Amino acid sequence: MSDAETYDLVVIGTGSAATSVATRCRAAGWRVAIAESREFGGTCALRGCEPKKTLWTVAEAVNRARRLAGKGLAGGGDVVIDWPALMAFKRSFTDPVPQHRAESYADAGIEAISGTAHFIGRNSIEVAGRRLQARHILIATGARPSMPPIEGAELLATSDDFLSLPQLPQRLVMLGGGYISFECAHIAARAGAQVTILHRDEQPLRHFDQDLVRRLVEHSRQAGIAIELNCRAAAVERTANGFAVKSEDGRRFEADFVLHGLGRKPNLEALDLDAGGVAVEKGRLRVDRHLRSISNPVVFAAGDAAAQGPQLTPVATHDADIVARNLLEGCHHEPDYTGVTSVVFAIPPLASVGLTEEAARRDGTSFELRQGDMADYQSVRRTGETAAGFKILLEPGSGCVLGAHLLGPQAQEVINLFALAVRLRLTAQQLNALLSAYPSGASNISSMLG
The missing domain is CATH 3.30.390.30 (FAD/NAD-linked reductase, C-terminal dimerisation domain)
Incomplete structure (x- = not known):
């Protein structure tokens, strides 16, 4: 390994929070490096809200055409989704992102490094065979699906997989009644798939108003989405024709695709946080009210990795503003999550x-x-x-x-x-x-x- 390279700031992740902090600190004259284990761009732009909303827009347009058939719109009831064409349309947004992001870093004078970063000291990171030493380090690595404690969990597909399906499977089972399951279910159902959501209790979308949730559940059922409440998945197995999900009460659901919709957690496992003296509790970084590690003041966190506000892009953007101001102006700024909106892009x-x-x-x-x-x-x-x-x-x-x-x-x-x-x-x-x-x-x- 070569001798350590010195930076004012090393950022881990290239999503909205990471990019914002890196860009602002570089504009202030800091020497900045940014590291990413996947494609440059982060979850929202590549595998989350933006591609999802592209699919939702087409699904909603098809649904609206069907609703307005006979109300002045001729032939609206026959409109269908061309899934491969929809995927190509989605890729027109996502495919250019990594290159655009790399070019923006180069233009700003930020050194971008591809590789999995991990701590080797309180202010030192190793990535791609290089040792980076920094005055400050930002963890903005986003979130990943939480592995559920069920047999066959390794067979589950994620929302990343759903958003890149070359062909839409005919039978889909969604585990969990959260926003990921509902959103993917509404898109798939409008594209003609048979969709079933399995939820462990009587309250899907728990953080939303339950009167309106019940209306959405009933409307979803009318749209052809089967929603099984009080149905906790116990196991997933591969079959000759696809997959089968077994519930704790003995029911069995056949599928061609089984989606993990059981929640996400901060993506921290690869960082070797112990080596950096960065405290973790119950899978979350322990940070103070300034989004700074309570055990290592060199380290800050933002977005899903910080896990202070809801796991939403506007929260990541807000966190980035707070972290950048604390780095550049002195550590006395605090996030305020009052009035954060949350939307389930169902139809x-x-x-x-x-x-x-x-x-x-x-x-x-x-x-x-x-x-x-x-x-x-x-x-x-x-x-x-x-x-x-x-x-x-x-x-x-x-x-x-x-x-x-x-x-x-x-x-x-x-x-x-x-x-x-x-x-x-x-x-x-x-x-x-x-x-x-x-x-x-x-x-x-x-x-x-x-």
């Missing part, structure tokens, strides 16, 4: 921000409730969608928006206005003063708030 989408009714009742938080159905709203009815509803929680007295939960077309866009209200503590009266375009999803807000 239609389910969106959430802030306090849920379940959490408020559990914690004894007082609230005023606004809820209702939106299927007859003009902006919903004209799409042919039948599943649409809302629930808004307001603070008694002040009228501040505590939480908002939406199901229906444009939910993923309208929720952002409620997110602004939650983050800035806007009142229902202030939000209702919005003079929005009409008819639009935003124009429904006044009707929701009553």
Whole structure:
């Protein structure tokens, strides 16, 4: 091994958080290196939200055409998804990313290194046979699927696999009732596959409003997706015709493709954190309120690897801003995850921000409730969608928006206005003063708030 090369900052990972911090520190004159074990670009751009949303867009367009068949759209009921063409369309977004990211690093003067990085000291990293010594190290390695404790778990496919299928299998079984399973299920079902979701208890999508979740579950079933609740997978086995999933209660589900939708965890195993003196607890980095390791102040973390906020790209971007400011301005900045939105890109989408009714009742938080159905709203009815509803929680007295939960077309866009209200503590009266375009999803807000 060659002698150590010295840097101001070494970044592990090339996703949104990693790239942002590296770029800002390099612009400040720092010597920066960035290391990646896979293709440059990170999960969101290559294997997550962006390619998924591309597939969802086509699936939603097909679904909308079918809903509007006979309502002025001739032949809409016969439109189908050409899966190989859809994959080619997706690759038009993902394939250029690694090269573009490499070029951006070169243009910025950031040294990009391909290889699996691991600690060899408190401020030293080894990658691709090189030893890098740094004043600061950022861990921004994202997350990976959690290995479930079931027999045959090695046979499970991941969302990475689903998003790169050259042909869509006819029978898919999704393990777990989280957002990954629901999103992939809705895409696959609109493409003509037989889809089954197996969930361990009665509450899929646990962190979302359960009244709206129940509506989405029923709507999903009407779309042909079988959803088996109180059905915990016990084993996966290979068969002559594909795979079989056995549940703890003795049921058996045949499939050509079995998806791991049972959650993700920080991707830390390859880093040899003990060698760096970086403390871990229950699979998560132990960081302080500044996103700095509590046991090694050289090390910071951001995004899914930090596991402080929800595992979402906007959170990673926010973490990156906090870390960059702490590195460049002094370590006194803290993340604020108030008003982080979360969306299940089912068809239609389910969106959430802030306090849920379940959490408020559990914690004894007082609230005023606004809820209702939106299927007859003009902006919903004209799409042919039948599943649409809302629930808004307001603070008694002040009228501040505590939480908002939406199901229906444009939910993923309208929720952002409620997110602004939650983050800035806007009142229902202030939000209702919005003079929005009409008819639009935003124009429904006044009707929701009553």
